[in-house]
Amino acid sequence: MKKFTKLSALALASTLSLTVLATAPTASAATCTKKTTVEMLGTIKPEIQTEFLAAVKAYNSSQKCYTLKSLPGDRNLTFLQNVTPMYAAKNAPTIMYTLQEIPDMADKVMDWKGTKLVKLVSPGLLAAANVGGKQVGIPSTAEAFGLLYNKKVLAAAGIDPAKITTRTQLEAAFKTLQAKGKKPMHFSAIWWSLGAHFTNLYHTNAAKTHEGRLAVLDQLSDGKKDLSKDPVFQNWLATFDLLKKYNSSTTNLTDTEYPASIESLASGDYGFLFQGNWTEPDLIKAAAGTDFGIMPLPISTDAKAYGNDSIPVGVPGYFMIDAKQSTKAERDGAIDFLTWLYTSPAGQKFVANPSTKGGMGFIPVYSGFKVQPATNMAREIAKYVGAGKTLEWINTYYPAGLQETVGKVSMQQYFTDKISSAELAAAIQAAWKGSVKTWRGAAK
Amino acid sequence: MIFLNICFIARNNEGDQVPSVRATKRFIKFAAIPLSIFVFVLVIPFINGFYYTFTDWDGFESTKLVGFSNYTKSFQDPTFWSTLRFTALFVVVSLVAVNAVAFGLALIVTSKLRSRNVLRTFFFVPNLIGGVILGVIWQFIFNSALVSLANKYDWTLFKESWLQDTNKAFWALIIVTVWQSSGYMMIVYITGLVSIENDVLEASQIDGASPLRTLLSIKVPLMAQAFTIALFLTLRGGFMAYDVNVALTGGGPFRTTELISLHIFQDAFLNGNFGTGQSKAVVMFLMVALAALVQVTISKRYEVQR
Numbered sequence A: 001m002k003k004f005t006k007l008s009a010l011a012l013a014s015t016l017s018l019t020v021l022a023t024a025p026t027a028s029a030a031t032c033t034k035k036t037t038v039e040m041l042g043t044i045k046p047e048i049q050t051e052f053l054a055a056v057k058a059y060n061s062s063q064k065c066y067t068l069k070s071l072p073g074d075r076n077l078t079f080l081q082n083v084t085p086m087y088a089a090k091n092a093p094t095i096m097y098t099l100q101e102i103p104d105m106a107d108k109v110m111d112w113k114g115t116k117l118v119k120l121v122s123p124g125l126l127a128a129a130n131v132g133g134k135q136v137g138i139p140s141t142a143e144a145f146g147l148l149y150n151k152k153v154l155a156a157a158g159i160d161p162a163k164i165t166t167r168t169q170l171e172a173a174f175k176t177l178q179a180k181g182k183k184p185m186h187f188s189a190i191w192w193s194l195g196a197h198f199t200n201l202y203h204t205n206a207a208k209t210h211e212g213r214l215a216v217l218d219q220l221s222d223g224k225k226d227l228s229k230d231p232v233f234q235n236w237l238a239t240f241d242l243l244k245k246y247n248s249s250t251t252n253l254t255d256t257e258y259p260a261s262i263e264s265l266a267s268g269d270y271g272f273l274f275q276g277n278w279t280e281p282d283l284i285k286a287a288a289g290t291d292f293g294i295m296p297l298p299i300s301t302d303a304k305a306y307g308n309d310s311i312p313v314g315v316p317g318y319f320m321i322d323a324k325q326s327t328k329a330e331r332d333g334a335i336d337f338l339t340w341l342y343t344s345p346a347g348q349k350f351v352a353n354p355s356t357k358g359g360m361g362f363i364p365v366y367s368g369f370k371v372q373p374a375t376n377m378a379r380e381i382a383k384y385v386g387a388g389k390t391l392e393w394i395n396t397y398y399p400a401g402l403q404e405t406v407g408k409v410s411m412q413q414y415f416t417d418k419i420s421s422a423e424l425a426a427a428i429q430a431a432w433k434g435s436v437k438t439w440r441g442a443a444k
Numbered sequence B: 001m002i003f004l005n006i007c008f009i010a011r012n013n014e015g016d017q018v019p020s021v022r023a024t025k026r027f028i029k030f031a032a033i034p035l036s037i038f039v040f041v042l043v044i045p046f047i048n049g050f051y052y053t054f055t056d057w058d059g060f061e062s063t064k065l066v067g068f069s070n071y072t073k074s075f076q077d078p079t080f081w082s083t084l085r086f087t088a089l090f091v092v093v094s095l096v097a098v099n100a101v102a103f104g105l106a107l108i109v110t111s112k113l114r115s116r117n118v119l120r121t122f123f124f125v126p127n128l129i130g131g132v133i134l135g136v137i138w139q140f141i142f143n144s145a146l147v148s149l150a151n152k153y154d155w156t157l158f159k160e161s162w163l164q165d166t167n168k169a170f171w172a173l174i175i176v177t178v179w180q181s182s183g184y185m186m187i188v189y190i191t192g193l194v195s196i197e198n199d200v201l202e203a204s205q206i207d208g209a210s211p212l213r214t215l216l217s218i219k220v221p222l223m224a225q226a227f228t229i230a231l232f233l234t235l236r237g238g239f240m241a242y243d244v245n246v247a248l249t250g251g252g253p254f255r256t257t258e259l260i261s262l263h264i265f266q267d268a269f270l271n272g273n274f275g276t277g278q279s280k281a282v283v284m285f286l287m288v289a290l291a292a293l294v295q296v297t298i299s300k301r302y303e304v305q306r
Helices: A002-019 A046-062 A079-088 A102-108 A123-129 A151-156 A167-179 A191-205 A210-222 A231-246 A257-267 A277-286 A328-343 A345-352 A376-386 A402-415 A421-432 B002-012 B019-052 B069-076 B078-110 B116-128 B131-153 B166-194 B198-206 B211-222 B224-240 B243-249 B260-270 B274-301
Strands: A036-041 A066-071 A095-098 A143-150 A183-186 A270-276 A292-295 A311-314 A318-321
Touching: A036 A079, A036 A328, A046 A066, A046 A328, A046 A345, A066 A328, A079 A095, A079 A102, A095 A102, A095 A328, A102 A318, A123 A318, A143 A151, A143 A257, A143 A277, A143 A376, A151 A270, A167 A183, A167 A231, A167 A270, A183 A231, A183 A257, A191 A210, A191 A231, A191 A270, A191 A311, A191 A402, A210 A421, A231 A421, A257 A270, A257 A277, A270 A277, A277 A292, A277 A376, A292 A376, A311 A376, A318 A328, A328 A345, A402 A421, B019 B274, B069 B078, B069 B274, B078 B116, B078 B166, B078 B224, B078 B260, B116 B166, B131 B166, B131 B243, B166 B224, B166 B243, B198 B211, B211 B224, B224 B260, B224 B274, B243 B260, B260 B274
Parallel strands: A036 A066, A036 A095, A183 A270
Antiparallel strands: A095 A318, A143 A270, A143 A292, A143 A311
């Protein structure tokens, strides 16, 4: 095994040196005088810690120049809370991984422009980590959210999810499920699902171009947007009302709602759940092998309306490399590790294989992947990505704290009928008004 | 505490022949290590943090002085005010409730009950459970256990989770706080109760005082010190409550049950507003210091010298 990885790394390195001579260091073949330790904060996410650490171990034994060390950090603390003391102590980790704090980190990290990895990613998935022309980070994987469904339940009720293309058809499917004695929908009230993902359904449908969507954010920040006059917002509200109407779960506003929602869909009593593909391993585990699918949540009654046939696909986090407190060797090592992880056959296995095979179950976002995802939902998402039927995650551009303010307050209030739809629109507008335009690269 | 130690040492040396030299030597021997720790982990970071409130600190570095703008921004934040009101209410109610329950428990376990030693342990145990775990346990009780029992036996009060209603979530916070800290305060009150000399109590008995009269006129005045300590601890605990708040309600529903510590934490580490977060923390410090000073001054007046 070891011999194989060495050989393949050598082969890879030699082909690379032939083809892309001038690009970033491919240290697998590079010579080094002493071993450099490269520190990374965290393990991408806690759920895949074991698999990630196994990948780190494999990497460390695959070459002689670098030792990658994962610092656990404190999971109960936020990213900024972990990272600020390390910077203050002049002991910053070389590799960092985050999403919403990208604007905060932009002036402290390396520009990925011109590296091998960045050329393998489609520009759409790089945009969120491009701050004022500087490529601050590179993506780990793609995730998607939408309407998840229990395949068995839908099949038994005779519902073909591919034929649900409008909000009206979705309501018909809900009614069919009710008629069959099933609970149509678990609409989760958990704040981050409402505040980040459900609100994104409006923002991503609000305009057909990236620039147009950011312009909506500009207007909201300037206080010039009247949401109630936007037909897309009206559709979005109608969808919100529809899901509330057919929601058959008991309202739970606390964090225990998340496992409860997985339990519901896995139980076989519910047809649909609004969530993301990150639930797939837990769903399969809880349902003892039953398959689950993902489909768009259509907000318009017109099948041809923009976005009705697409699912929001985005990057849950980006890798950044510190440029202020690291040495050249540490940065080279960091690049080398991530390049190994996403381009070498050994690394790709850890990335794309399902957890049952010791992998992290990621959906590949770098071209030239030899290992393909094995689970149903991941394959379906790959199909949407392949067909270009994806919507942008505008929630990536929300200013820090906004999804909490909106999700924990106004969205949950509307969910529990504490406020009217007009009050919801006003509350969202108020939350946005005056926020710093970090999506335009503005500093706080 | 350290300042108290210093005073204590200085007072002990008043009668010495060569006080200044010996006192200094002793002082260095006793206080050098704790004092330096106190300076490095408390005084310096505190001054540093105070300085940051006048800069544009973003958690990483500060580039310029901005005067009082962090403070003006803090006071213009309507959620800061609503959090302050909520915290004040929480402090007052928890202060009364914890001390009332703790004093009651102390009276029970110092009476002639046979099970008093078992009860002491029993009442104290909740204090040994960490705030976060405790919050999670009670979240389960309020969210799931009580709700399913209520649905089974038709108790209207618990049919909807208490944590989904601002007022009920407030009482949930109070219940858990009382459950957690009354055992500890009970110990303080027990110490006060058992330190009362028997001859005084016997004298009151011979004079024919009823148990209630003994309690109010003999016991309470003689253990006023215990009240000073317990009230101070609960006051401080109320203002600084964080872990139970995070684990039990998480500030929900609708961010209406955020106490001041959680609010400051969210402002700094979630919204990334380190400047206003830090200045709110300074405001909180001033409030706690002022409230504690007033409380201790008042309670001290009721203490009697024996």
